[in-house]
Structure formats: structure tokens, C-alpha cells
Amino acid sequence: MKAIYQEKYGVLGLEDVAEPEPGRGEVRVRVRAASVNARDWHVMRGDPYLGRLMLPAVMGPRGPRRRIRGTDFAGTVESVGAEVDRFRPGDEVYGDLGDAHGAFAEYVCAPADEIEFKPAGLSWEEAASMPLAGGTALMGLRDVGRVRAGRSVLINGASGGVGTFAVQIGRALGGSVTAVCNPRNVELVRSLGADDVVDYTRGDFTRLGRRFDVVFDLVGNRSLSDLRRAVAPGGVLVLSGGGTSRGRAQVFGPMRLIIGAQIAAKLSRSGPQIVVLATRPSRDLLTGLRELAESGRLTPAVDRTYQLAEVPEAIRYLELEHARAKVVITV
Template sequence: MKAVVQDRYGSADTLEFREVDRPVPGAGEVLVRVHAASVNAYDWHFMRGDPLLGRGMMGLRRPRNPVRGRDFAGRVEALGPGVTGLAPGDEVYGEADGTFAEFVCARTGELGPKPANLTFEQAAAVPLAANTALMALRDVALVRPGQSVLVNGASGGVGTFAVQLGKAFGAEVTAVCSARNAELVRSLGADRVVDYAREDFTRAGRRFDVVLDLVGNRSLGELRRALSPTGTLVLSGGGVYEGGSAVGPMGLFLKRRFLAPFARGQRWLEVSARQSTAHLATLRDLAESGKIAPVVERTYPLAEAAEAIRYLEVEHARAKVVVTV
């Protein structure tokens, strides 16, 4: 099969489109014929091997899994031993390592039926980004109707879903993004938009019940100024930043863990998103009911996946970029 393969850490130039062996599903796995896969900051981090501290998980000298990609949408091709409830031809979506390929093996606990109202390209944009937003707002921040929520980085992959989910949960949502993306986030339901180039939301004097930071470029001291006395700060370190650091966004996480006991009534937390069939079912219901809709800015063919990641890295892509197979 054709796949986008990487034998060493580095820029998008290290990615090669070439022939590799088709994977064979093991116990509890499903072989999926991939129709589309989305691009995430996750792929950029693994491509670069950045931060260095993360290489214990990614692979010390080279990527442990040489095929990039995490999200997918496609059709079941074959079932591994012990798999029930699925059949060849079923349309599914979910997460697995190595989705920039014609086929991928996915664990049954990380896939589910594709939303019926979405194309494969749209469905592939949902799993990682929307699940991160769902867990951040519903499971970590415990957002309730009537609360005020600020999303810093509202026009990105996770941010566009966070704006929609905040509204679906009954919150008043303030979106922080660039001026060029203001109309996009307004169309997704944002009640107020802050242009970060013209206004510093940490010094504007307004306090929020929940601040979801998806950028990682502000200190804890700055972010806490935007919180109500009993507000909740949620950190997510998945953004693309200037690489080469030892700890990257994990540095902010480590500071949070050390300083959180001194937050004086505020809750300082972080989201560590894990996919599950239950989360995918929730996202499918939200998509089919029209409460969330993926925004796909660009699509690239599989052979140009390197260009897709390069665009995400260099051009500050808004919403989602999708690779079609």
C-alpha cells in the first residue's frame, strides 16, 4: 500500500510517499481502508520529535511508528480475531497511529460509526480535535449553562470545536483569534470576538468562569487575571510552536502542577484527551443534530501530505486541514 513514511526526525522534507506493507489486524483490531485523514499539531510534534522530553514515547532516535497521521475516516476492510459488532464495508471514524496511508489498523475502542451527515473528509476532521475540546469543556472544566467561557486560539482545529461545544453546553463564548478569522468564529456561534493583535484579553478587566488556552504563549500569571475568583483554567499544549526545546508546552504543564495548590479558589487544570467509543458516539450525536460541524479549510491528496503538514506549520492554518486518500 502507499503511505507517508518518515525514517528520521526533521522537517516535512523527511516525509516520503512510498510503498509499505499493508498492516494485518491483531486481536481487537480492525483493518480500515482510509478515505480521509486530518492533519493535527500532533503530527507536527511527532514529525519533529519535539519536545525532546517526549521522545521516550515517540522513539528516541527515530519515530517508533514511521507512518504519520492520527485521525481517520473510512470503511472497514477486515476484522481481527475477537472483533464483533462490525462488518466489512461499515463506515467508521476514529483515531489510530499511521493514518496517512491507504490502510490502517485501529483498535475497536478508538473507532465508531461515522456521522451519517458528514462526508469522509468532514468526519476525519472530528476525532482528535473535537474530542480534545469535548473533554476540556465537559469533563475537565465542567461547563454549565449560563457560564462565561473564553477560548484562546479559537480559530484552530480544537478551537473551532470548542466554540461550538461551549454554545451547545449553554455558555456565553468569547473567542480570541486574529482579525482575519473573526467572521469564521462568529459563524460558529461566538458571542464576542477578541482580536489578539489589538486587545490583550488578560488585561481587559473582564473575568471568565472558564478559560481554555490552546496556544500556550501566555504565563499562568497572565491567564489567571482573566479568571473569576472561582474560575477554571484549562491548558492544552497541542499547538505548533518554534521547535527545538527540551520540554515545549510541557513546561507550562509542570508549572501548573507546582503552582495549582496556590491558586486561591481558582482551578488550574490541563486536558489529556483520550479517545473512546463513547466519546465518538457523543460527537456523532452532536454532529448529526447540527450542534457541531467541522470546518475544513483545505484538502490535499495523500501524495502531498508533507505539504499539508508544512501548511499547518508555516501558514497558521485555521480550522482543519484534511488529507484525502
């Protein structure tokens, strides 16, 4: 099969590799589409360098542990391993491979308890865009932020992959959503349901004189003290990733903010609750996303699509921050 293969940091190539065989509790899926996430370029570059020490199961000293990149996928079940009774050949499914990677390929094997039926009515590309980014938004707002009617939500990075899902999920849960983005994406986030939009080139959301029940930061470009200032008493600050290398190697990158937040969360006896998200493959999240999509309350926003051989270009496009919403690979 064809796959995007990597032996050392910064170098990707389209290679012929052996097709995977499903083990016990696994299904083999013919991939129809996969999506690109910030996770992919972080692992592809081994960036930031601190990640090579803190994530040894994913990043080795000279190259990633897993050779085939990509985590999000949508496709058709081709065969199932022993003890799999929920899925059968021909089923349309989607999922997130997590640290196993391998989605930028013609076939993947995935644990049957970590995938879900593809949302009816969505294209392969739309479905593939959802697992990691949509799951992160759903966990951050539903499970951690406990967003409901009457709660105010601010999303920093609202026009990105996670952000475009977060705007819609925040509204679907009944929250009042304020979106922070650059000026070219104001209309996009309004169309997704944002109640208010802050153009960060004209206004500083940490100095609006307003506080929010949930501040969901997806960028990592503000200090922890700035972010905490925007949270209402009794509210929660949710942090998830952020940052870009812009093609330059980093030592700490967004991990500086994340580590500082983890320390503050343990030591602080006052101020807002601080939560650093750690999203992992989850059928519960996939099921929640499917239900939202099938009810019409969640529609993936796809910026561009690329062919499998063009994955390096797709990652470059995402990394240099020209992308908005999701970038998807058609296989």
C-alpha cells in the same frame, strides 16, 4: 499499500509498505480521509527536544517509534479480527489511533472499542477532522469545564483546529462563548457561534476587566499568571497543547507552560482549578461528537485538503500557522 513513512526526524516520504492485518479485537479500515494535527508535526520533528525524554514510547532519540504518521482517520471497515461483533465489513467509521499513529496510509488497523460509526451526513473529510481536535474540545468543555447554561467560556486560539470545535461545543452546551483569534478569522469564529470575539492584535483578554468560568487555552503563548487572572472565582483553567516551532527546533516549547501548570495545580491552595488535558482515544468522545454533528449543533470547519503524497506540505502549512480550522488529507 501506500503510506507516509518516516525513519528519522524531519524527513517524510511516500513508501510502499505491507498492509496491516487486524489482530484480536481489531478492525482493518480502508482510509478515505485523515486529518493533520499539531501532534503530527511535534512527532515528525521530535520537537520540543524535552518531549523525546518525557514521551519515550512515542519519540526515540533519532526518530519516532512509529514509522507511519497520522492519527485521525475516517473510512470503511474492510475486515475484522476475532472477538469483534459491533462492526462488519462495509461499515463507515472514524477514530483516533493515538500513540499508535498510522493514519496517513491506505489502510489502518484500530481497536474496535476505540472507533465509532461515522456521523451521518458528513463527508469523509469532515468526519476525519473530528476525532482528536473535536474530542479535545469536548473533554475540555463538557467533562472538565462542565459548561452549561449561564457559564461563561473564553477560548484562546478559537480559530484553530480544536478552537473551531470548542466555540461550537461551548454554545451547544449552553455557555456564553468569547473567542480570541487574529483579525482575519473574526468572521469565521462569529459564524461558528461565538457571542463575543477578541482580536488579540487590538486587545489583551487577560486585561479586559472580565473573568470567565472556564478559560480554555489552546495556544500556550501567555504566562500562567496571566491566564489565571482571567478565571473567575471558582472557575477552571484548562490547558491543551499550543505553540509552534515555526520551523525552528525548541527545547521546551509549550511544555514549559504545561509543566509549570502541573506543578501549580499540585501546590496551589488558592486560585482557580488548573487542568492539563491528556486526551486519549475514546469511544465516548467519538459518540458525543457524532451525536452533536447529527443533531446539527456541530459542523467541522475544513481549511484545506491535500492528497496523501502531499502530507509533508500539509504539515508545513499547519506548522507555520497559516492554517485556520482543520487541514485534511484525502486518501
